[in-house]
Amino acid sequence: MRVGFAGTPEFAQAALARLHEAGFSVPLVLTQPDRPAGRGMKLQASPVKQYALAHAMPVAQPRSLKLDGKYPDEARMGEQALRDAALDVLVVAAYGLILPQWVLDLPRLGCLNIHASLLPRWRGAAPIHRAIEAGDADTGITIMQMDAGLDTGDMLMEERVAIAPDDTTATLHDRLAALGGRLIVEALEAAACGGLQRTPQPAEGVTYAHKIEKAEAAIDWRLPAEVIARRVRAFDPFPGASFEHAGETLKLWQAALRPGMPGAAPGTVLAADAGELVVACGEGALALLQLQRPGGKRQPTTALLQARPIAAGVCLQAAPGAGD
Template identity: 50%
Template sequence: MPLRLIFMGTPDFAVPTLIELAARGHEIAAVYTRAPKPAGRGMDMQVTPVEREARRLGLPVFTPKTLRIEEAQEAFRAHDADAAVVVAYGLILPKAVLDAPKLGCFNVHASLLPRWRGAAPINRAVMAGDAESGVTIMRMDEGLDTGAMAMIDRLPIGADMTAGELHDALAPLGADLMTRALGALERGTLTLTPQPEAGVTYAEKIRKDETRIDWTRPWAEVHNHIRGLSPFPGAWFEFNGVRVKVLRSTRGEGTGAPGTALDDRLAIACGDGAVRLVQVQRAGKQPMSADDFLRGTKVERGTALS
């Protein structure tokens, strides 16, 4: 028998799960997402990707600013849900909300818990040079991603894979895994396993002050930094007073003073080894290949980037 669900999510990453739950015939009593925010040059109010999809599906949408007040909690309980599905919602769920659905609140988390609990698991996994990532379905508790695990699926991280590419691979994986978990929940066969105490790491939110490229680091760390911040917020350097984001890189050849061009094709020396810049983006411009960038900007051998 299909479940009566509350769906809670905000960004693009959550949309495949919402679509899959609707396609599987679950009754989605309510969709909770963040309130619209002004964006763009005109600062027009922009709804979230989840709200846009929910409206397309004809589902009721709720955008409370907080769930900590009694009025919001009573409204949540009134949906009389069997379970809540949470995917990158963005608001803290207090105990009264966690306890409201009959079978609990279940979260799609984009890491192999307990590694990378927290806000930016995809970015941090790539920045750390992890060989694999994945999705964990957990039953939520009051801790920060500390709930008991229901299912895990793994995905290798390629040597040049960016955070954006990993994001796009994990989103449908999470949707599929959640539908499988809910199927087991319907049948009464879902098994929950406490997270191990060993191997806990935290994926802190990306700070602006860590986005600038530090060429003195070893090439592998520079490369992981670049791909872990691509496409957003983007790792960057300055050249001739202009900020340039690097969206894609790979291992380069040669050695030299950190930040120095080793050829005329954007091989840049690091503290150990070199990276080759493959795709870049000038401030205010569209992303472009290194070849296209070099057609308009001369970066000769020996040029120093800052």
């Protein structure tokens, strides 16, 4: 079976590696163009491109595959690369470009997507973040037959994963990436002998995982402590929940629920001793356990307080954008 692959970040790289290790022929890899990254803003290849080049896989990086779109020359080059590859199937994982209908129709077995949720819940760009933010008890991987809609295609295979109380997007991402790699191999092996069954997605229970915006990370202390704690975990590693204090934007990476104090205004520091910084919220309170100053590293709050004490009674400010 000739398996094309389209993907960009680490989540996709894990699947490409699993396909390669399983012995599938990968005659073409599509990935996003190199992007500026790091302090020097030098062009950096995506994790998928880095893996592909290290294993002698042909790579194409069109900015678009729409033949009548903004980059028609690049789209035509991408079309030629796809036709020359003579694919049986195209596996797609967090590619980042919309696939036009001609791409979906080109491979003999169509395009299979590795999606990090139990569809139809959390269609869209940020299913891992949104599942944690919403307090879901579990999530998983769905292997889907792609169609022209946004994650609306028939389901081919799925497996459920429990979300632990301390899971962050980073930890859950890694488990789902590994699971996605295993399931796509199983799906392709089943497809090779005609054993894949298509199941339409239910019409009920559809939710959308909209892209994470930096402004969402601003902590609004008026929210319940439980909601803020989930957002802290959902926004780790990006963009990081944040608040303002003494002219600095501090990022909060770890927090724990604590009892509130009746009448305390949201954002008020209730305690700053015994190794904890406890802040009143709209409901309950939060112990801020791990913080990061601008340009610094993540560190236990106790270490940060030694350098920059915060007294009980101080009211922490919401970061710009909170509550907008």
